[in-house]
Every structure is written in C-alpha cells, then in structure tokens.
Amino acid sequence: MSEFYLRTESIKQTDILNLSVVNSSDRNILGALKSNEPCLLEGARGTGKSFLMRVAELELEAESSNNITVFVPFNMSSLITTEDNLQFYHWMLAKTLKYLLNKLRRKGVVVSSLTVSLLSNDESDSEDGVELGLKEIVKMFEDSYKGASRLDMSSLPDIEDVKEAIQLICEENSLDKVAFFFDEAAHVFRPEQQRQFFNLFKDLRSPYITCNAAIYPGVTHFGDSFELIHDCIYKKLERNISDPDYLQYFKDIVFKQSDIKLKEDIDRQRDLFNTLALSSGGNPRILLRTLQELTKFNTSNVNSVIKSFYRNQIWVEHTELGEKYKGHQGVIDWGRDFLEKSVIPRVEDYNNSRKEKGVDESTIYFWIHKDAPEAVKEALRLLTYTGIIRMIDSAVRATRAELGTRYEIKYGCMISMEGSPHGESAEFYKNLSIKKFPEFGKNHNSYLGSDVLLQDNDEIQYKESLKSLLEKSIDVLALLTPWQKEKLKTAGIHTIENLHANTEESLIEKIYGVGPARARLMKNAANAELLEYISG
Amino acid sequence: MDIQSYLSKLNEDSQGVFKRTILEREKLGTLHHLSSCIYEFSDCLLDPQEKQMLVTVSMQLESATLNLVLGLYRQAFASLRLALEMGLATMYFSVNKMELHEWLDGRSDIKWSKLVDKDNGVLSNRFSNAFFSECTPYIEGYREKASSTYRKLSEYVHGNNETWDESGLKLSYNSELLEFYYASFKSTSEVILFAAVCRYTRLLDDISRESLQFIPEEFNHISEIRNLFGRS
Numbered sequence: 001m002s003e004f005y006l007r008t009e010s011i012k013q014t015d016i017l018n019l020s021v022v023n024s025s026d027r028n029i030l031g032a033l034k035s036n037e038p039c040l041l042e043g044a045r046g047t048g049k050s051f052l053m054r055v056a057e058l059e060l061e062a063e064s065s066n067n068i069t070v071f072v073p074f075n076m077s078s079l080i081t082t083e084d085n086l087q088f089y090h091w092m093l094a095k096t097l098k099y100l101l102n103k104l105r106r107k108g109v110v111v112s113s114l115t116v117s118l119l120s121n122d123e124s125d126s127e128d129g130v131e132l133g134l135k136e137i138v139k140m141f142e143d144s145y146k147g148a149s150r151l152d153m154s155s156l157p158d159i160e161d162v163k164e165a166i167q168l169i170c171e172e173n174s175l176d177k178v179a180f181f182f183d184e185a186a187h188v189f190r191p192e193q194q195r196q197f198f199n200l201f202k203d204l205r206s207p208y209i210t211c212n213a214a215i216y217p218g219v220t221h222f223g224d225s226f227e228l229i230h231d232c233i234y235k236k237l238e239r240n241i242s243d244p245d246y247l248q249y250f251k252d253i254v255f256k257q258s259d260i261k262l263k264e265d266i267d268r269q270r271d272l273f274n275t276l277a278l279s280s281g282g283n284p285r286i287l288l289r290t291l292q293e294l295t296k297f298n299t300s301n302v303n304s305v306i307k308s309f310y311r312n313q314i315w316v317e318h319t320e321l322g323e324k325y326k327g328h329q330g331v332i333d334w335g336r337d338f339l340e341k342s343v344i345p346r347v348e349d350y351n352n353s354r355k356e357k358g359v360d361e362s363t364i365y366f367w368i369h370k371d372a373p374e375a376v377k378e379a380l381r382l383l384t385y386t387g388i389i390r391m392i393d394s395a396v397r398a399t400r401a402e403l404g405t406r407y408e409i410k411y412g413c414m415i416s417m418e419g420s421p422h423g424e425s426a427e428f429y430k431n432l433s434i435k436k437f438p439e440f441g442k443n444h445n446s447y448l449g450s451d452v453l454l455q456d457n458d459e460i461q462y463k464e465s466l467k468s469l470l471e472k473s474i475d476v477l478a479l480l481t482p483w484q485k486e487k488l489k490t491a492g493i494h495t496i497e498n499l500h501a502n503t504e505e506s507l508i509e510k511i512y513g514v515g516p517a518r519a520r521l522m523k524n525a526a527n528a529e530l531l532e533y534i535s536g
Numbered sequence: 537m538d539i540q541s542y543l544s545k546l547n548e549d550s551q552g553v554f555k556r557t558i559l560e561r562e563k564l565g566t567l568h569h570l571s572s573c574i575y576e577f578s579d580c581l582l583d584p585q586e587k588q589m590l591v592t593v594s595m596q597l598e599s600a601t602l603n604l605v606l607g608l609y610r611q612a613f614a615s616l617r618l619a620l621e622m623g624l625a626t627m628y629f630s631v632n633k634m635e636l637h638e639w640l641d642g643r644s645d646i647k648w649s650k651l652v653d654k655d656n657g658v659l660s661n662r663f664s665n666a667f668f669s670e671c672t673p674y675i676e677g678y679r680e681k682a683s684s685t686y687r688k689l690s691e692y693v694h695g696n697n698e699t700w701d702e703s704g705l706k707l708s709y710n711s712e713l714l715e716f717y718y719a720s721f722k723s724t725s726e727v728i729l730f731a732a733v734c735r736y737t738r739l740l741d742d743i744s745r746e747s748l749q750f751i752p753e754e755f756n757h758i759s760e761i762r763n764l765f766g767r768s
C-alpha cells in the first residue's frame with residue numbers, strides 16, 4: 001500500500017502545495033488566516049489545521065515578498081512544568097521572536113553574529129541599531145527564563161518594546177507585515193499556560209503584526225482577558241459528511257498521495273472507498289491511516305479494518321491520553337465507558353428499532369441536557385478533543401422543549417458495530433437524519449459514577465504544588481540564618497515538611513543551643529512560607 | 537595600459553557581477569542563514585578544538601559566498617568543497633583524536649574517501665548507530681548526497697574540460713552557475729548539519745537543544761529528529 005504523510009510536519013515545505021486540496025470552506029478559512037485580523041482555527045486532531053496554516057503561509061509569501069510569515073510550533077519544552085507565569089510568558093516571547101529572527105535572516109533582512117567574526121572591527125561596530133534591538137530583546141528574555149540573569153523583572157523589555165522593534169524593522173526594510181502562525185499553541189491540559197498564551201496572542205498585535213493560532217476543541221481555556229468574539233475571527237475546521245462535495249474532496253486528498261494501483265482500485269470500487277471516507281468523519285489523518293492498514297483493497301479487508309480501528313484503535317488512543325495526563329485520567333476513562341457502554345448502544349437501539357419498523361431513518365447523533373453534571377460535560381469535551389465525537393450545536397430544543405447540546409458520533413464508530421459495515425453503509429448513510437437523536441436528560445442514570453470524578457484541575461495542580469513546596473529544602477527559608485539551617489540539618493531536618501512536622505518542644509530537645517525563642521523562630525519561618533503560599 | 541589599470545578594469549567587471557548578484561537578497565539570505573546555523577551549532581560544542589573547527593567551517597562557507605558575489609565562480613566552488621570536507625572532518629576528528637593531532641601537526645591530510653567511507657566514515661551506519669541510531673535509516677541518503685555534491689564541485693576544482701567553457705575565464709554574471717552554487721551550498725550545509733546532529737544531539741542538554749531551533753526547522757521531515765527536539 002502507498003506510504004502516506006500522516007503529519008503535516010513530515011512534509012517538506014516545497015511539497016505542501018502539490019498535496020493541497022482546497023474546497024470552498026477551506027478557501028474561506030484561508031482568507032481569514034491571510035487577513036489582517038487575528039484568526040483562531042479550531043479543529044480536532046488530524047483534521048488539517050497545520051496543513052491549512054502552511055498553505056496560508058505559502059500563499060502570503062507568494063503574493064508579496066514584503067510579507068514575512070513566521071510558523072511557530074510550540075514544542076514540549078522543559079518549561080512546561082513551570083509554575084511561574086511570567087517565566088512562561090517570556091519563554092513564549094523569546095521563542096516566537098527567535099523564529100522571527102531566523103525568518104528575517106533567511107530573507108536576507110538581518111545578518112547573524114557570524115558577520116562579527118568576518119568583518120573588520122570598525123564595520124562590525126556599526127551594526128544596525130534596529131536588528132540589535134530585537135536580538136538584544138531575545139537574549140534578555142532567554143536569560144531571564146533560563147535563570148541565567150539576576151535581572152530585575154522591571155528592567156526586562158515589555159510587549160510594547162517588542163512591537164516597536166518589529167515596526168522599526170518593517171519600516172527600514174519596506175516590509176508590509178509580519179504574520180505569525182502558532183501551531184499546537186494551546187498547551188493542552190495546562191490551563192494556566194493556555195491563558196498566558198492567549199494573553200500573548202492578544203498583546204502581540206499592531207498595524208504590522210497579525211497572529212493566527214491552531215487550537216483544539218473542548219480543551220482550550222482562554223482566560224479572562226480574552227473575548228472570543230471581539231478579539232479575533234474564530235473558524236472551525238469541520239467537514240460534514242452530509243456535504244455534497246465531501247466524498248469527492250476526500251478522494252482528491254487521497255489521490256494526491258496515491259500510487260497508480262491504489263487509484264485504480266479506488267476508481268473501480270468507489271463505493272468501498274466512500275465507506276472508508278465516511279467512516280473517518282471528516283478527518284483526513286484517520287482516512288489515510290485506515291487506508292494504510294489495508295493489505296488489499298477489497299470488501300473483507302475494509303470491513304475488518306473499520307472494525308479494528310473504530311472499535312478498538314481509536315479508543316486506545318483516547319485512553320492513552322489519560323496515561324499521558326494523569327490528572328485527567330478518571331474523566332477520560334469515564335468518558336470512554338459512557339460513550340461505549342451507554343451512548344453508542346442507545347443509538348444502536350434507536351437505529352435497530354427503526355429498521356424493524358421499516359422506517360427509513362438512521363442516526364449517529366445524540367443530545368445532552370444543558371444542565372447535565374459538569375463531569376459529564378468535561379468527559380464529552382475530552383472526547384471532542386480526540387475527535388470521537390463532534391459538537392454540532394448547543395441550545396438545541398428537544399423533548400419537552402428542554403435545551404441541550406447535540407453531538408455527532410464518528411460515523412465509523414457506529415458503522416463498525418455492524419457485522420458487515422460496508423454492506424450496511426449505503427442505506428445507513430442515505431437515511432441519516434440530524435433531526436433524530438436519543439436524548440440524555442439532566443439526571444440520566446448513565447451519569448452514575450461521574451459525581452466523584454471531577455476534582456477541579458486547579459485543585460490537583462494546587463495539591464501537587466503544595467507537595468513540592470513541602471519537599472523543598474529548608475535552605476529556601478529566607479527567615480532562617482545559616483547557623484540555624486546548619487543546626488537543623490545536623491538534626492536530620494532537611495525539608496520544610498520535616499520542620500513543619502516537628503513541634504517546638506522536639507526542636508528544643510533535638511538541637512543543642514536551641515531554646516524556646518529560637519525554636520519559635522524556626523517554626524515561624526516554615527509557617528510563614530506555607531501561609532504565603534496558601535493565601536497567595 | 538599598465539598593470540594597475542588592467543587590474544582596475546578587472547575589478548570593475550567584478551563589481552558588475554556583484555551589483556547583479558546582490559539583488560538576489562533572499563537566496564543570499566538563505567545561504568547566510570545556513571552558515572549561521574552551523575556557527576550557532578558550534579556554540580553548543582564542549583570540546584574547544586571541535587568548536588573551533590566548526591566555526592572555521594562556517595566562516596569558510598561565508599567566504600565561499602563572497603567569491604560567488606564577486607564573480608569568482610570557480611574559486612567559490614573550490615571553497616565550498618573545502619567547507620564540505622572540513623565540516624565532515626570535524627565530525628571525523630571528534631571520534632578519531634589521534635588523527636586529529638596528526639592533521640593539526642601537519643603530518644597528515646584529510647582524506648575524503650575516509651570521511652564518506654560506507655562502513656566506517658562519518659555518514660555510515662556504524663557512526664549513526666553509535667551516536668543517534670534513530671537516524672540510521674536516513675544516513676545512506678545523506679552519504680549519497682555528500683558524495684554527489686563533492687563530485688560535482690570537484691569537476692570545477694580539477695578543471696574538467698567542460699567546466700572551462702561554462703565558467704569561462706571572463707568575469708561575468710552567470711545565472712546558471714549561481715543556481716548551481718545555491719543548490720550545492722544547500723546540500724553541503726544540510727549534510728554537515730545532519731552529521732553534526734547525529735554526532736552531538738544526544739550529548740546536548742535540554743537548554744542547548746532548545747536554542748537550536750533551526751534544527752527541527754531544517755529537518756522537520758525526519759520524525760525522529762522532530763521528536764528529540766520536542767515536537768510530536
């Protein structure tokens with residue numbers, strides 16, 4: 001079988017346009033990404049956000065050499081564990097500006113410090129003040145977050161300095177604009193860092209600067225200062241299986257990467273391909289993956305791949321998320337059970353009963369009451385992140401005029417429950433009706449078990465941070481003198497927790513030369529540190 | 537005319553090529569960016585001799601480009617070839633200290649055939665298995681790229697007959713040679729950077745790795761490198 005590109009990062013920039021397939025809604029998104037307004041592009045994993053951003057980048061560059069586009073992937077940094085928001089903000093800024101500097105260098109707008117080694121002394125001294133400004137700023141931020149400098153925070157450049165430095169570069173070099181494209185921008189599952197990111201996203205804006213970002217549905221926390229409607233254009237990357245151009249679109253995507261044999265197979269058995277395409281529910285990566293699994297393009301292989309992927313593989317990935325982000329494991333596992341054991345069987349029953357009655361209606365949709373428990377909603381949000389379900393609309397009126405949210409289950413997940421998925425698919429698809437959906441009310445008994453789940457994310461983080469504070473060495477206690485610290489350590493008291501656990505009496509007993517006054521001082525030092533943390 | 541007027545005229549011709557070549561801002565910017573990447577990589581090396589060699593390579597690349605913009609095409613190709621040799625030699629000497637000292641003392645030369653030896657050279661399976669085994673599937677491709685780039689550049693260095701006509705003896709702007717240089721430079725720096733990534737990446741701490749932002753940019757199509765630099 002053909003080898004497919006499953007991730008945009010694997011594709012060389014020069015090949016992107018050759019592989020690109022753009023329909024009218026993609027064109028609409030590209031327009032937004034290329035405009036001067038900041039744009040947020042929301043889409044589940046594998047839907048093609050990075051790809052579209054790359055296309056936007058290339059089109060902007062082709063339109064004018066005075067456009068500077070900067071692709072900024074936020075990789076998993078060691079800083080991901082930092083609790084210091086300012087440090088994180090500085091890290092993001094330093095990274096972003098470094099990507100900008102590299103791009104400017106590539107375009108010949110700035111030169112590196114290598115030139116200092118080559119030019120004779122007098123020439124190197126007169127390095128343009130403007131470039132120096134931006135490089136200096138990057139260095140100061142880097143030193144700050146690496147902890148290398150003891151600089152007072154107030155002397156660090158602020159966002160206005162950054163914007164001014166960029167403006168100067170643009171003016172000096174007749175550049176029209178700098179467009180940033182942030183990829184995997186929302187540090188998933190770390191709400192505080194996501195909020196910092198959106199602060200930066202909002203701050204980094206000027207007549208010369210536009211920011212765009214790719215984000216995931218369901219797991220993005222914007223923070224208080226970010227107003228979704230006013231602060232940006234919001235686009236969703238979704239491909240509805242009911243769209244008239246859906247099947248052709250996905251065939252085009254696959255054909256761009258297929259060898260001759262696969263193309264022939266697909267043309268000969270178009271229906272079979274359509275079943276696979278519909279099963280992926282609008283997700284190119286999933287379609288390519290399922291195609292890649294096929295040893296031969298025939299009905300029995302397609303049926304077995306659909307069953308193995310949509311009954312097992314897709315769930316394994318969802319569960320693995322819980323292992324990666326331990327704090328969410330409970331909700332992730334519960335969500336899987338809820339969907340596999342309650343929702344999907346309900347939807348199946350709904351479909352079966354209509355079949356038995358000879359009614360030509362089928363569904364892959366379900367509805368959840370707007371006042372369902374928070375834990376249930378959280379579980380569903382995480383399922384939208386993985387892409388197993390898709391939120392279609394909220395404020396949908398159901399039975400007894402109650403309001404709730406309507407979701408779509410991935411077509412493949414429903415069809416894989418059949419003995420012969422491909423055999424059933426054509427009829428099933430034809431009869432799909434979005435108006436038909438089983439409902440889950442405010443207090444549905446399937447919600448059982450969700451109540452104990454939800455520990456506030458912040459609470460978990462708080463507990464972990466408190467734990468790490470207690471484990472800290474007594475060296476961090478500013479109120480203790482070096483002599484006191486040494487004495488404590490000699491008595492086997494090394495951490496704040498140890499100190500906290502000892503009473504004044506036991507300190508007096510354990511440490512020679514420590515009387516009531518000193519014992520009180522030592523305890524107070526630990527308490528002060530802990531109190532400051534708890535109240536702060 | 538006397539010798540000074542003759543050389544002044546040549547200088548004028550050279551300046552003519554310069555004025556035309558310098559209009560290629562993006563191409564020249566890209567070349568400078570690539571040699572700067574090598575320069576920045578040297579910052580992360582701990583051994584001072586290895587660091588100095590890599591710095592020299594980056595400066596050699598810059599001076600090759602200087603030859604190019606002045607219209608001295610043959611010299612540019614020769615310098616570029618030398619940079620390729622030295623770049624791979626840096627990696628070679630980093631694992632062959634005795635030979636390094638023999639070379640420093642002037643008692644032996646760098647041998648290209650040793651550098652690209654299929655079994656024991658710097659772009660061999662043995663090398664990548666030792667230092668960054670996940671890169672082994674790609675190493676043969678880079679070895680071939682190194683050999684073919686070297687061969688093409690050598691045609692100009694040794695003065696194969698066809699190349700005399702192409703590069704000519706007159707100082708004049710030649711867009712084909714410019715394109716050839718551009719492509720060869722990119723291959724050269726890609727090969728050197730790949731060898732350096734293989735050799736050193738696992739030794740770098742997180743902070744150094746983070747500062748080498750250009751590595752995942754240049755090699756983002758290689759998932760193992762992407763992963764090591766924190767991208768999924």
